[in-house]
Amino acid sequence: MNAIALSTEHISKHFDHFVAVDHVSFSVRRGEIYGLLGPNGAGKTTTIRMLLGLLTPTSGKGAVLGFDIVKQAEAIRQRVGYVSQKFSLYPDLTVAENFNFYGGVYGVSRAALAERRADIFRTIGLSGQDQERVSALAGGSRQRLALACALAHEPELLFLDEPTAGVDPISRRGLWDLLYALAARGASVLVTTHYMDEAENCHRLAFIYRGRLVAEGTPQEMKTQQMVAQVVEIDCEPLDAALTVLRAARWFDEVALYGALIHAIGQNVAEKISPARALLQSKGVAVKSAQVILPSLEDVFIARLRSVDVDDPISE
Amino acid sequence: MISLQGVTKRFAAITAIRDLSFTVQAGQVFGLIGPDGAGKTTTLRVTSTAMNPTAGRVTVGDIDTVRAPEAVKQLIGYMPQRFALYPDLTVVENLNFFADIFGSPRAQRAELIARLLGFARLTEFQTRLARNLSGGMQKKLALAATLMHRPRVLLLDEPTTGVDPVSRREFWDLLTEIHLQGVTIIITTPYLDEAERCTRVGLMYRGELVACDEPRTLRDGLGATVLEAQSAQALQARHAVEKSEGVLTVSTHGDVLRLLVDRAERAAALQAVWQANGITVGNVRVVRARLEDAFVLMLTRHDKT
Amino acid sequence: MNSRLLSIIRKEFIHILRDPRTLAIMFIIPIVELFLLGYAVTTDIRHLNTVVFDADRTPQSRQLVEAYRASDYFAIARYAQSEDEIAVLLDSGAIRAGIIIPAGYGDNLARGAVAQVAVLIDGSDPTVASTAFAASQSVGQAQSIKIVTQRLGVDVTRLGGIEIRPRVWYNPELRSANYMVPAVIGIILQFLTTLFTALTIVREREQGTIEQLVVTPIKSWELVVGKVVPYIAIAFFDLLEVLVLGTFWFGVPIRGSIPLLLGLSVLFLLASLGMGLFVSSVARSQLEAMFLAFLTMLPSIFIGGFLFPLEAMPGWLQAISYLVPLRYLLVIIRGIMLKGVGLGAFGDQVLALLILGPFIMFGASRRFRKSLE
Numbered sequence: 001m002n003a004i005a006l007s008t009e010h011i012s013k014h015f016d017h018f019v020a021v022d023h024v025s026f027s028v029r030r031g032e033i034y035g036l037l038g039p040n041g042a043g044k045t046t047t048i049r050m051l052l053g054l055l056t057p058t059s060g061k062g063a064v065l066g067f068d069i070v071k072q073a074e075a076i077r078q079r080v081g082y083v084s085q086k087f088s089l090y091p092d093l094t095v096a097e098n099f100n101f102y103g104g105v106y107g108v109s110r111a112a113l114a115e116r117r118a119d120i121f122r123t124i125g126l127s128g129q130d131q132e133r134v135s136a137l138a139g140g141s142r143q144r145l146a147l148a149c150a151l152a153h154e155p156e157l158l159f160l161d162e163p164t165a166g167v168d169p170i171s172r173r174g175l176w177d178l179l180y181a182l183a184a185r186g187a188s189v190l191v192t193t194h195y196m197d198e199a200e201n202c203h204r205l206a207f208i209y210r211g212r213l214v215a216e217g218t219p220q221e222m223k224t225q226q227m228v229a230q231v232v233e234i235d236c237e238p239l240d241a242a243l244t245v246l247r248a249a250r251w252f253d254e255v256a257l258y259g260a261l262i263h264a265i266g267q268n269v270a271e272k273i274s275p276a277r278a279l280l281q282s283k284g285v286a287v288k289s290a291q292v293i294l295p296s297l298e299d300v301f302i303a304r305l306r307s308v309d310v311d312d313p314i315s316e
Numbered sequence: 317m318i319s320l321q322g323v324t325k326r327f328a329a330i331t332a333i334r335d336l337s338f339t340v341q342a343g344q345v346f347g348l349i350g351p352d353g354a355g356k357t358t359t360l361r362v363t364s365t366a367m368n369p370t371a372g373r374v375t376v377g378d379i380d381t382v383r384a385p386e387a388v389k390q391l392i393g394y395m396p397q398r399f400a401l402y403p404d405l406t407v408v409e410n411l412n413f414f415a416d417i418f419g420s421p422r423a424q425r426a427e428l429i430a431r432l433l434g435f436a437r438l439t440e441f442q443t444r445l446a447r448n449l450s451g452g453m454q455k456k457l458a459l460a461a462t463l464m465h466r467p468r469v470l471l472l473d474e475p476t477t478g479v480d481p482v483s484r485r486e487f488w489d490l491l492t493e494i495h496l497q498g499v500t501i502i503i504t505t506p507y508l509d510e511a512e513r514c515t516r517v518g519l520m521y522r523g524e525l526v527a528c529d530e531p532r533t534l535r536d537g538l539g540a541t542v543l544e545a546q547s548a549q550a551l552q553a554r555h556a557v558e559k560s561e562g563v564l565t566v567s568t569h570g571d572v573l574r575l576l577v578d579r580a581e582r583a584a585a586l587q588a589v590w591q592a593n594g595i596t597v598g599n600v601r602v603v604r605a606r607l608e609d610a611f612v613l614m615l616t617r618h619d620k621t
Numbered sequence: 622m623n624s625r626l627l628s629i630i631r632k633e634f635i636h637i638l639r640d641p642r643t644l645a646i647m648f649i650i651p652i653v654e655l656f657l658l659g660y661a662v663t664t665d666i667r668h669l670n671t672v673v674f675d676a677d678r679t680p681q682s683r684q685l686v687e688a689y690r691a692s693d694y695f696a697i698a699r700y701a702q703s704e705d706e707i708a709v710l711l712d713s714g715a716i717r718a719g720i721i722i723p724a725g726y727g728d729n730l731a732r733g734a735v736a737q738v739a740v741l742i743d744g745s746d747p748t749v750a751s752t753a754f755a756a757s758q759s760v761g762q763a764q765s766i767k768i769v770t771q772r773l774g775v776d777v778t779r780l781g782g783i784e785i786r787p788r789v790w791y792n793p794e795l796r797s798a799n800y801m802v803p804a805v806i807g808i809i810l811q812f813l814t815t816l817f818t819a820l821t822i823v824r825e826r827e828q829g830t831i832e833q834l835v836v837t838p839i840k841s842w843e844l845v846v847g848k849v850v851p852y853i854a855i856a857f858f859d860l861l862e863v864l865v866l867g868t869f870w871f872g873v874p875i876r877g878s879i880p881l882l883l884g885l886s887v888l889f890l891l892a893s894l895g896m897g898l899f900v901s902s903v904a905r906s907q908l909e910a911m912f913l914a915f916l917t918m919l920p921s922i923f924i925g926g927f928l929f930p931l932e933a934m935p936g937w938l939q940a941i942s943y944l945v946p947l948r949y950l951l952v953i954i955r956g957i958m959l960k961g962v963g964l965g966a967f968g969d970q971v972l973a974l975l976i977l978g979p980f981i982m983f984g985a986s987r988r989f990r991k992s993l994e
């Protein structure tokens with residue numbers, strides 16, 4: 001069996017004069033969870049739609065499970081699952097009816113469906129909700145059902161387009177447990193997300209920005225190799241005052257709140273720690289700790305996007 | 317500034333919130349968190365006068381929301397979860413419309429709108445149709461519209477859902493500005509790193525307030541230690557210790573294991589289990605607790621009782 | 622049958638059954654339409670409100686008024702006092718016709734001269750006006766013959782000439798229900814299939830489910846067929862409903878073969894489903910689909926021979942009407958029901974439907990497939 005589940009070579013998509021995807025090349029191995037990260041409109045969804053044969057690439061080529069994305073879209077669709085951004089479920093149908101319908105359109109027999117339904121619903125936490133109407137389900141349950149429907153035909157590759165937008169942390173953990181279990185069985189997953197803590201869950205990931213793939217690697221590689229700047233994490237109080245003081249000092253390229261901490265990003269930050277401490281304390285801010293840390297994925301992400309903007313400003 | 321006393325809201329067969337009581341002091345940023353269907357949106361709606369509670373009393377600035385809804389509406393700005401502006405109007409037309417609704421005087425309007433546009437960094441997009449704005453810009457426009465009548469209280473229902481990290485940062489910068497002007501804010505969010513930035517957090521579950529405190533206190537008063545470890549076989553490593561003594565929850569994040577244990581000394585015992593199972597796990601260390609850990613732990617405990 | 626298609630049909634039936642109100646509406650529409658058209662649209666014009674200004678006031682003038690009254694076409698409510706009064710009444714719409722008998726009418730007749738009578742007709746409704754026009758002339762002529770006969774003392778009808786004896790076939794009593802009921806069947810078949818096909822597909826687009834379906838192995842023809850089969854079933858149920866009601870309530874005869882009627886209706890459905898599909902590929906919301914579906918109904922209603930006879934239309938409009946599929950179906954349905962004729966009589970119509978149906982369907986399918994991208 002081929003070890004590569006999906007690959008693209010310089011794939012591009014133009015809409016009129018707008019370049020949505022610009023020479024993107026990447027590959028996903030079997031059993032791998034691969035994350036595509038990027039702001040809204042960066043080209044993530046367009047990329048997925050090309051891989052599914054919904055859009056024809058303007059140039060470049062791609063293969064999914066060994067099939068050409070342009071010529072063999074039918075064969076691809078039979079073997080992959082897709083959960084789109086919108087919950088694509090029928091609100092007037094019950095949970096079981098939705099599942100059976102999606103299984104049915106892939107030609108799964110009724111007997112097999114009943115068995116899989118029990119199985120998947122148990123893992124995904126939908127047991128006992130078979131007869132509930134989808135319109136009455138909470139957002140998290142809907143999202144789990146959407147995933148269950150995409151799994152009804154046991155796809156070898158799963159495309160998830162922002163599967164966890166608006167889903168609470170507990171449901172999100174359940175979802176990821178399921179993805180890991182799938183990957184362990186040899187299925188591959190391509191997932192787009194906005195949650196940086198979620199991106200850490202991926203085996204490998206890529207940043208996509210303005211249609212281009214600007215960085216790729218494991219989460220660890222991203223943090224250690226992709227970041228030219230360094231990060232100081234400051235635990236202090238009150239935060240708002242500290243933020244104002246540090247920004248006004250202009251010692252760092254960026255000063256941002258990160259949860260209840262401040263991340264100050266810049267060059268040679270180690271030397272700036274003690275002056276920063278002194279400055280904050282002189283303004284009445286109590287500093288508990290300040291140290292250079294490995295940047296978070298969010299830091300890397302934002303720094304990387306900023307550098308793209310600096311190198312190639314948007315001409316408008 | 318805001319006070320809920322024994323508030324219950326029932327819809328036909330469902331009780332969305334049950335005997336809910338809490339107060340929000342003036343100038344606070346109060347974060348409401350909790351799983352889907354916990355009652356966060358309903359709480360905001362009864363506070364915003366969009367809905368009347370089935371039982372109990374809600375006051376905003378000491379004004380009863382049921383008895384004097386019009387007076388309350390002057391005090392609050394409510395931003396619902398769904399984009400509630402008109403996609404086929406431009407940015408400025410939308411703001412003008414809201415200015416009309418709130419009866420803001422013509423003379424000051426141009427200046428007010430210019431100020432809000434500048435505040436939301438939307439000045440250069442003012443003639444763009446709202447539907448052609450990015451998700452993050454739509455949220456900022458909605459926020460600007462909500463601020464039109466200079467409310468003293470802001471009620472924001474998941475304003476950053478579906479917004480990318482860059483826009484999320486910008487949105488929070490705006491909220492910080494508003495907060496510094498002394499406006500009281502209640503915000504619901506599924507992002508717990510955002511909840512860490514609130515001055516106070518309420519955790520809702522099944523229509524009830526399970527915990528309510530400063531994020532720091534919630535996090536530090538966890539009553540558990542967080543361990544992180546690294547392993548190429550993270551999934552197996554997790555299964556091996558899931559049922560071990562003292563282990564409260566385990567989650568995997570790529571090759572990182574995150575364990576909540578009752579005390580740090582458990583690490584040695586865990587290593588032994590992994591070794592016995594032939595799983596290599598390295599770099600076991602104690603890490604700072606996050607609000608998410610507190611959240612997961614509290615809800616698991618709540619479910620058990 | 623393949624399992625994908627079956628899954629879609631099954632799902633579609635669940636949607637329909639889950640929404641009992643819409644289902645009820647689908648069964649009530651034909652009944653309402655049938656009753657409204659069966660009773661309200663009547664071409665039998667009788668008892669028009671009429672006022673007489675009799676300036677003559679002689680036995681002869683009274684005789685003429687009596688003749689008009691007896692004709693049944695004119696309901697003579699009262700006498701006016703002046704010509705102006707008639708004008709006022711016509712203006713206000715209180716009356717549809719006015720008869721003015723000038724002074725000297727009786728004298729003229731007595732002298733053997735030609736006496737003139739004016740009949741004023743409200744022409745705003747041409748159908749009413751033309752009936753009144755013809756009736757006023759025939760009543761006048763009959764009265765004229767009577768007067769001549771009296772004067773000559775001989776029976777003019779015995780002097781030779783032509784006697785017309787019209788005989789009406791198929792609908793001897795000229796009941797409009799007989800004309801309307803078959804037409805209602807056609808219009809309902811088209812309405813239900815076009816509108817509901819469009820709505821059901823646009824709804825999937827609004828829900829976002831269509832995107833999900835497109836990435837499944839479902840082929841676009843399976844999606845279309847699967848979605849319309851339930852509506853075809855409902856359309857046929859409605860068809861039978863109208864047939865039963867038409868026969869037992871309105872007494873409309875079914876002289877020909879019902880299976881032939883159903884068979885040829887299927888041919889027509891290809892065209893109307895195609896129109897629904899076309900609408901669904903253009904409309905972005907259910908509201909838009911609704912308006913567009915009504916738009917496609919307009920030519921069918923007005924130039925499909927549903928309400929107004931095609932022969933009376935100007936040539937260019939008749940030419941356009943050849944593109945309206947309903948036109949052919951109506952000929953077929955009326956032919957089968959009222960005339961009892963068989964397939965042989967509809968060669969042209971069947972051929973036209975065989976060309977139009979696949980053509981519309983093909984064009985719509987192409988557009989539809991494009992709209993999925």
